[in-house]
Structure formats: C-alpha cells, structure tokens
Amino acid sequence: MLDNLLTIDPEIAARIEALDLEFNKFGIDPYGIDKNDLTRFVSAFAWIYRYYFKVDVYGLDNVPSQGRAVLVGNHSGGVAIDAAMVMGSMLLDAEPPRLPHAMIDKFIHQFPGASKFMSRTGQFSGNPDQAIRLLRAERLLLVFPEGARGTAKLARDADSLVGFGTGFMRLALETKSPIMPFGFVGGGDALPTIANLKRLGRLLGVPYVPITKWILLVPKPTRFQLLYGKPMYFEGTGHERDEVVAAMVDQVKERIRDLIRQGRQLREKEISEEDLEL
Amino acid sequence: MKVLVTGISGMLGRLTALKLLQHGYEVIGIDRRPWAGAPEAIELFQADIRKRTAEDVFRTHRPDAAIHMATVTHLVHQSPDRMRVNLYGTRAFIHHCNNYGVKQAVFAGRHTFYGAAADSPLYHTEDEPPMSAHTFPELADLVAADLYAASSLWRYPEITTSVLRIVYTLGPSKHGTLASFLRGPTVPLIMGFDPLFHFIHEDDAAEAIVTALAHKLHGIFNVSGPSPVPLSTIVRAAGRRPLAVPATLFKLGVGRLGLPYIPSGAIDHLKYPIVVDSDAFRRATRYTYAYDERETINSFRTAH
Numbered sequence: 001m002l003d004n005l006l007t008i009d010p011e012i013a014a015r016i017e018a019l020d021l022e023f024n025k026f027g028i029d030p031y032g033i034d035k036n037d038l039t040r041f042v043s044a045f046a047w048i049y050r051y052y053f054k055v056d057v058y059g060l061d062n063v064p065s066q067g068r069a070v071l072v073g074n075h076s077g078g079v080a081i082d083a084a085m086v087m088g089s090m091l092l093d094a095e096p097p098r099l100p101h102a103m104i105d106k107f108i109h110q111f112p113g114a115s116k117f118m119s120r121t122g123q124f125s126g127n128p129d130q131a132i133r134l135l136r137a138e139r140l141l142l143v144f145p146e147g148a149r150g151t152a153k154l155a156r157d158a159d160s161l162v163g164f165g166t167g168f169m170r171l172a173l174e175t176k177s178p179i180m181p182f183g184f185v186g187g188g189d190a191l192p193t194i195a196n197l198k199r200l201g202r203l204l205g206v207p208y209v210p211i212t213k214w215i216l217l218v219p220k221p222t223r224f225q226l227l228y229g230k231p232m233y234f235e236g237t238g239h240e241r242d243e244v245v246a247a248m249v250d251q252v253k254e255r256i257r258d259l260i261r262q263g264r265q266l267r268e269k270e271i272s273e274e275d276l277e278l
Numbered sequence: 279m280k281v282l283v284t285g286i287s288g289m290l291g292r293l294t295a296l297k298l299l300q301h302g303y304e305v306i307g308i309d310r311r312p313w314a315g316a317p318e319a320i321e322l323f324q325a326d327i328r329k330r331t332a333e334d335v336f337r338t339h340r341p342d343a344a345i346h347m348a349t350v351t352h353l354v355h356q357s358p359d360r361m362r363v364n365l366y367g368t369r370a371f372i373h374h375c376n377n378y379g380v381k382q383a384v385f386a387g388r389h390t391f392y393g394a395a396a397d398s399p400l401y402h403t404e405d406e407p408p409m410s411a412h413t414f415p416e417l418a419d420l421v422a423a424d425l426y427a428a429s430s431l432w433r434y435p436e437i438t439t440s441v442l443r444i445v446y447t448l449g450p451s452k453h454g455t456l457a458s459f460l461r462g463p464t465v466p467l468i469m470g471f472d473p474l475f476h477f478i479h480e481d482d483a484a485e486a487i488v489t490a491l492a493h494k495l496h497g498i499f500n501v502s503g504p505s506p507v508p509l510s511t512i513v514r515a516a517g518r519r520p521l522a523v524p525a526t527l528f529k530l531g532v533g534r535l536g537l538p539y540i541p542s543g544a545i546d547h548l549k550y551p552i553v554v555d556s557d558a559f560r561r562a563t564r565y566t567y568a569y570d571e572r573e574t575i576n577s578f579r580t581a582h
Contacts, residue, residue, distance in 0.1 A: 025572045026515070030505040031400060032474045032551070106397040112470020112525065115396070115549065119472065120508070129399035133555075 009043035034120040049088035059228035059278035068177040075150030076187030100142040135175040148207040158188025174238030178231035183259025190222035225263035282341035285348035287313040289453035293484035336374040343382035364419040385427035394550035401555040414543030440495035449480035450581035469522040474551035478503030479569035500554035503567035
C-alpha cells in the first residue's frame with residue numbers, strides 16, 4: 001500500500017526481519033501484518049522518532065525480549081503520540097526489536113486509510129477475545145487503560161491519571177501475562193491542548209477534536225521521557241470479583257504514577273538517571 | 279458406506295462426491311440441476327430437496343450418511359424461493375435423516391455467518407453469535423439455516439451431526455462467491471480498506487467435508503486453509519487490477535459501470551475481515567490443507 005510513497009531503510013529492514021513474526025508467501029503474518037508495509041512505514045517513522053522528537057528511554061531492559069506481556073501506561077495529551085513513541089522504542093531501540101499490538105479505540109477502524117494502515121501494522125480494535133488470542137500467541141500488548149478519556153486530558157493535566165479500566169488486568173490474569181508498567185512524560189508540551197470539541201467530534205465520528213494553543217493539531221518537536229518499570233506479576237484467574245481486580249489495578253496505577261513523577265523530575269533535571277527507581 | 283449428497287451438481291457438491299468415491303464410499307446425489315458427465319458410479323436423482331421425490335430417495339436408498347449442500351448461496355439470486363430452499367430445504371434434510379435412519383449428517387455452511395465489523399475479533403471461534411444477520415440481510419437465510427442445522431445437535435442427538443463453517447473456496451472451477459467477485463479484469467475495492475480474506479482451495483474444502491464425515495464429528499466446526507491474505511493482494515496475485523473506489527461511490531456504482539453486482543450489506547465484507555479459528559477442526563481430525571495461499575490463487579488464475 002505504501003510502495004510508492006516510502007523508501008526502505010536497510011537498517012529498518014533488518015530490524016523488521018528480526019521480529020518474532022511468521023510471514024506467509026505474500027509476506028503477511030497470521031494477523032494481517034504486512035512485512036513490506038511495516039518496513040516502509042517504520043523507515044519513515046524512524047526519522048520522526050529519532051529527529052523530530054527525541055525520546056529518552058529508561059528501563060527498556062525491563063521489557064521481556066520474548067513471550068507474552070502487557071505494556072500498560074498513561075496517555076499524556078491530545079492524540080496518542082505516547083503510543084507511537086512506545087512503538088518506536090520497542091521497534092527501534094529494543095534489542096531484539098518487538099512489535100507491540102496496541103488495543104485501539106474502535107472508531108479508528110471505521111476510517112478509510114486508518115483502517116488499512118492499522119490492519120497492516122497489527123493494531124486492532126480493543127476486543128478482549130482478540131487480546132487474549134494475541135497474548136496466547138506470545139505477543140506483546142500495549143494498553144492505555146485510560147482510553148479516550150486519557151488522550152482527552154488537557155495539557156495542564158498531562159501528568160495526571162484519570163480512571164483506569166480494569167479489562168487489562170483480567171486479560172493479564174487469565175493469560176498469566178506479566179504487566180509492564182510505563183510512564184510517559186512530555187505529551188502535553190508536544191501538543192498543548194487547551195480544549196476538546198466534543199460536538200464537532202461527534203459529527204466527524206471521533207470522540208472529540210482537540211484544539212491546541214496554535215489551533216492546529218501539529219505537534220512541535222519535543223523531547224519525551226519514557227520510563228519502563230519492572231514487570232509486575234499478579235496471581236489469579238481473571239474471574240475475580242470487581243473489588244479484587246480493582247485493587248490490583250490500583251497497584252499498577254500507583255506504579256505508573258510513580259514512573260510519571262520520576263519522569264517529570266528527570267525532565268526538570270531535579271534528578272539524574274542514577275536516582276531512578278524503575 | 280452409502281452417502282447421500284444434496285446439491286451434488288454444485289461446484290463443491292461435485293468435488294465432494296468425487297472425493298467420496300475416491301475414498302471408497304458409495305455415493306448417491308440429489309439436485310434440481312443436472313450434472314452432465316457425472317461418474318457412472320454415482321446415482322443421481324433430479325429432485326428438489328423439499329419435494330416428495332427427494333424424500334423417496336431417502337426412503338428407498340437408506341443412506342448411512344448425508345451431506346447437505348443444497349443451499350442457494352449466490353447473492354444475486356434474491357428470490358423468496360431462495361429463502362425457502364435454504365430454510366425449508368434444511369428442515370426437510372434433517373427430518374429425512376431422522377425418519378430414514380441416517381446415522382450421520384454433515385451441513386456445509388459458510389464462515390460469513392460471523393459477519394464483518396470494525397470491532398469484531400480477527401479470529402472467530404465457533405461459540406460466537408452471528409453478527410451478519412442484521413448488517414447483511416441478504417445473508418440472513420444462510421445464518422438461519424446454519425443455526426437451524428445446529429439445532430439438530432440437541433434435537434436429534436442420536437444423529438452424529440457436524441455443522442461446518444467453511445471459508446471462501448477458490449480454485450480452477452472459478453465458481454463461488456470469491457471467484458465471482460474476482461471475475462472481471464478490474465476488481466473494485468473500497469478505498470482506505472483492505473480486509474484480510476480467508477480462503478481455501480476448493481479441493482481442500484471438499485476434502486475437509488469428507489474428513490468431517492470420516493471422523494464422525496459431532497458439533498460446530500470452522501474450516502479454513504492457509505492463513506488469510508489482504509484482499510488487494512489476492513486481486514493482484516490473481517492477475518486482476520485493483521481499483522480503489524470511495525465507499526459512497528461504490529454504493530452508487532455496484533452493478534453498473536462494469537462493477538460486479540454486490541448487495542449493500544456486502545460492503546462491510548469488503549471493509550472488515552472475516553477470519554476464522556479452525557483449531558477445533560484441526561485438533562479433532564488432524565486435517566491439513568494441500569494448497570497454500572499462493573497455489574490456491576494460481577490455480578484460479580491459470581484455469582481456463
């Protein structure tokens with residue numbers, strides 16, 4: 001699909017080659033990921049990730065290099081730049097690289113282009129059956145339990161956390177997957193949203209239309225801090241009472257809050273890398 | 279062992295009948311349509327499954343097993359008769375099986391049962407409800423036939439019944455839903471969407487039906503071949519030219535301007551994937567397909 005638009009970077013091609021994916025004769029994995037499209041897209045995205053933005057990644061070694069795991073973190077403003085940067089760190093910095101499958105809002109798949117792009121890069125509508133299947137296939141899941149409420153945070157609240165959904169915890173318990181908490185800082189600076197137009201959003205079929213300080217939805221070049229914490233393991237079946245699961249989710253939320261706090265301190269140069277407790 | 283095949287003159291019916299012969303079964307068939315050039319070993323009865331003449335075949339020949347393929351699946355065929363054939367035909371089939379001592383029944387259904395939607399999981403398992411009934415009314419009779427056939431699992435538990443949900447077939451016959459869609463030199467796709475399509479070589483589909491029979495499967499099983507492929511890739515591999523049309527234009531243009539006729543409900547099937555998990559079938563039968571994704575498309579492409 002992107003053949004005419006983007007060129008292949010040999011370094012990226014080698015990284016995609018190193019992914020733990022099985023491609024068929026057409027270069028398609030069983031979940032529809034297209035090797036060729038992915039390579040071209042990541043080749044272009046690498047420039048954005050490395051030069052337009054800059055991401056200080058800490059604790060990357062905490063993320064298992066193989067096997068099932070659920071990356072759980074915060075949204076930090078406007079649109080899901082945070083998700084793109086997590087993707088970037090796992091595809092471009094991690095050794096070996098891994099492709100996270102983000103559980104995205106279902107409205108995205110209703111848009112032409114977006115649907116095609118997401119399908120060919122392994123990004124699915126958040127659906128518990130789909131998530132469990134991917135985890136059982138030893139894939140890496142990326143979940144933002146704040147959902148669209150999280151991206152809707154205005155810039156001044158970028159470091160705060162809104163209510164967490166509990167679905168991810170049940171998935172992790174049921175599939176015995178470790179939870180990899182991460183904190184992301186800086187989204188509010190890249191895209192300082194001052195308002196969200198909900199009514200216009202409804203007309204366009206999206207949850208809201210964010211308005212930035214400079215009106216347009218164009219992020220400015222920004223340095224981000226991305227902190228991966230140590231894996232968290234929880235015991236259970238995934239069929240516990242809501243209170244039990246909510247208590248586990250609170251532990252994860254607190255851990256993420258702590259990672260964001262440390263990320264903010266790093267950003268303000270109040271602490272240095274040696275002081276981090278991941 | 280004597281096997282009766284309804285809808286034997288259809289593409290999949292013929293292939294299944296030939297496979298049954300190869301595997302040493304005795305084969306008889308019912309169809310409204312003739313089958314010119316059928317092997318002599320197959321006794322054919324030109325009859326409507328809903329009529330007494332068809333019942334007579336069950337009564338006189340007492341098959342041990344029966345395979346039901348007498349469903350009208352062509353979407354262009356939108357007569358009320360289609361609904362009656364699909365539902366009353368299935369009902370007659372089940373009744374005759376019960377009344378005339380058939381010990382084993384196989385119902386060959388479709389994977390489109392599950393429907394296509396933006397938020398459905400990529401791999402459907404057998405316990406999922408049919409989502410296509412309301413988005414794609416033209417398929418409602420097939421969905422109902424599937425559910426009706428499945429009801430005989432508890433209605434007549436003494437009959438070993440397998441309900442198969444088979445992915446699109448493709449192959450040298452150039453028959454079937456996917457083959458019809460790929461018929462012309464230019465194949466319209468919906469701009470900005472490129473769903474995975476799940477397909478199986480028609481020989482492999484016939485083999486799967488015979489396998490279900492041989493393993494005396496009781497239950498509902500998805501049947502698939504190689505892993506799914508994006509529609510645009512299939513179109514190109516089949517030597518066709520894909521033409522991306524915006525969804526709104528597409529709705530106006532179908533059936534005209536050289537675009538194939540497609541009911542409006544089918545548009546979702548060109549936007550979102552219907553992919554099935556056939557692990558249960560594979561575990562129960564150790565079935566493996568013979569043709570991979572490329573060989574299957576090539577067999578379609580190079581057929582005359």
